[in-house]
Amino acid sequence: MNFTTNTFFFKRVAVLTSLVIVSLVLWNTFIFFQKFKKEERIKIEILAAAQKELATNSDLNASVDLPLKVIESSNNIPMILVNAKGEILEIQNLDPVKSLDKNYVAKQLQIMKSQNKPIEVSYKGKNKQFVYYKDSELLDKLTYYPIALILILILFLSVIYLFYNSNKIAETNKLWTGMAKETAHQIGTPLSSLLGWIAILKMEKVDNKYVEEIEKDVSRLNTIANRFSKIGSTPELKKENIITITKTAFDYLASRSSKQISSTFWASEDVIYTNLNTELFGWVIENLLKNAIDAMSGKGSLQVKVENTQKKVKITVSDTGKGMPKKMYKQIFKPGFTTKKRGWGLGLSLSKRIVEDYHKGKIFVLKSEVGKGTTFEILLEKF
CATH class of the missing domain: 3.30.450 (Beta-Lactamase)
Structure with a gap:
């Protein structure tokens, strides 16, 4: 067994x-x-x-x-x-x-x-x-005794279930943390080798256009390794311009998506400061953008907005993809839940943890309609 x-x-x-x-x-x-x-x-x-x-x-x-x-x-x-x-x-x-x-x-x-x-x-x-x-009064009280007993038993079983469930979640989190750190460690070896090859290519005077693109992808791999290494530990937050971080993630994926996808970025101001971990928050934006691109199957409209409201910084990611019913609004953030044929269903779960646990913000489905598209919203405290 x-x-x-x-x-x-x-x-x-x-x-x-x-x-x-x-x-x-x-x-x-x-x-x-x-x-x-x-x-x-x-x-x-x-x-x-x-x-x-x-x-x-x-x-x-x-x-x-x-x-x-x-x-x-x-x-x-x-x-x-x-x-x-x-x-x-x-x-x-x-x-x-x-x-x-x-x-x-x-x-x-x-x-x-x-x-x-x-x-x-x-x-x-x-x-x-x-x-x-x-x-008699004693007999009346006896009629409630079985109810009280059942309630106590339910409470006892609930405590056992919660204890078992919390242990299971902790064990799962520990497993995922270990896998993430091991992944980061494994990526580090080929990264060092790639940096060496880039140096050789420069010495061989290969066209700088190709070398720059390779450097971008190597930098991207380095960012991914750093993200995975931070899972399971409390990240350091710094005063950052959220416009720059969001725009960088947007530009990277927009340039690599289908030409039939119309991508638009809009910000209410040039600078909006908030406490962020650049690598982890960029990961959140990329997860949302990837989901949006997948939902549109290579054709549609993608829009990212960053707005400075009276109390919060508001980021919305909208697509014209397949959408979802209202009953799935909360399910999609659960670990392992996915509507794709491939994938582990961890992207939105990690995004929720990064936004809500690490950055003390909120992430949720603002609106969605089957066949018309979905809008996600992130709310963060201003600096």
Whole structure:
């Protein structure tokens, strides 16, 4: 059995065990509740017998201590005594002030009728009276016990799930961090070699146009290596002009995209300062631009805007691609979620982490319509 199989088996066993425990506790609670309810009825029957004994005892010398003691001890069960016509004769163990209100008494009588069958009190079949009673306060509390138990069990299982899930996320993050740093390390070796080859090409007096393009791509690889090396550690933020950083990322991808894509960059000002990590924020813009270009399948309109608002710096990336339904607005930022045939679904997840965790900003889908396009928005604090 591998780790995944063990985890799945553990989950099934935990859920099954929990269901069995809850079922047993609920069943035992039900049995106890019924037993307690039966004992309360027996108690009321004894009380009714004691009242009958007092009412029918004509011997003045006979002892009535036992019936009186039974009546006095029954002080925790609310009851109402009515005659055959339904007239109320006696009220016991109800609020004495509220009992002055006929509506209150009538309502309590209806509750008693719904909870328990009345106990008949008569003498030789005549002068029939009926004792109605409510469940005691203790019995009422017992009805909520199973609910409280289930809630506690749900809370307990939720804590276990959150603990397991957080451990899994931490383990996954650790794995991705290790892979990113290893990738950065592996890229470093061919980069050093490429720099050497560029020096040789210059010595051989190769056309500078070709050498400059190679240098751009080598610089690009170096930037990628630096980005991967920063994953898992807190990046250093500096006061930077966000216009320059966004425009650089835009120009790099716009020049390498299809000629049938119309690319436009617009900024409200020439300089807008904010605290940024240049390499990581450039990565975010590139991820958004790549997604936009892929969504348009090589033909459409791409627009990037940087605007200085009263409180924030606002960056929007809009395309005329395939768009998405509203239910996917939040899903696309989850690790592993992708609509492409190829890809790991990490670009937008990393972008969200860079913007929100590292730069304390916000990134979200501003609007999208299937078949018409999507607009992403980034909000950052101004310097």
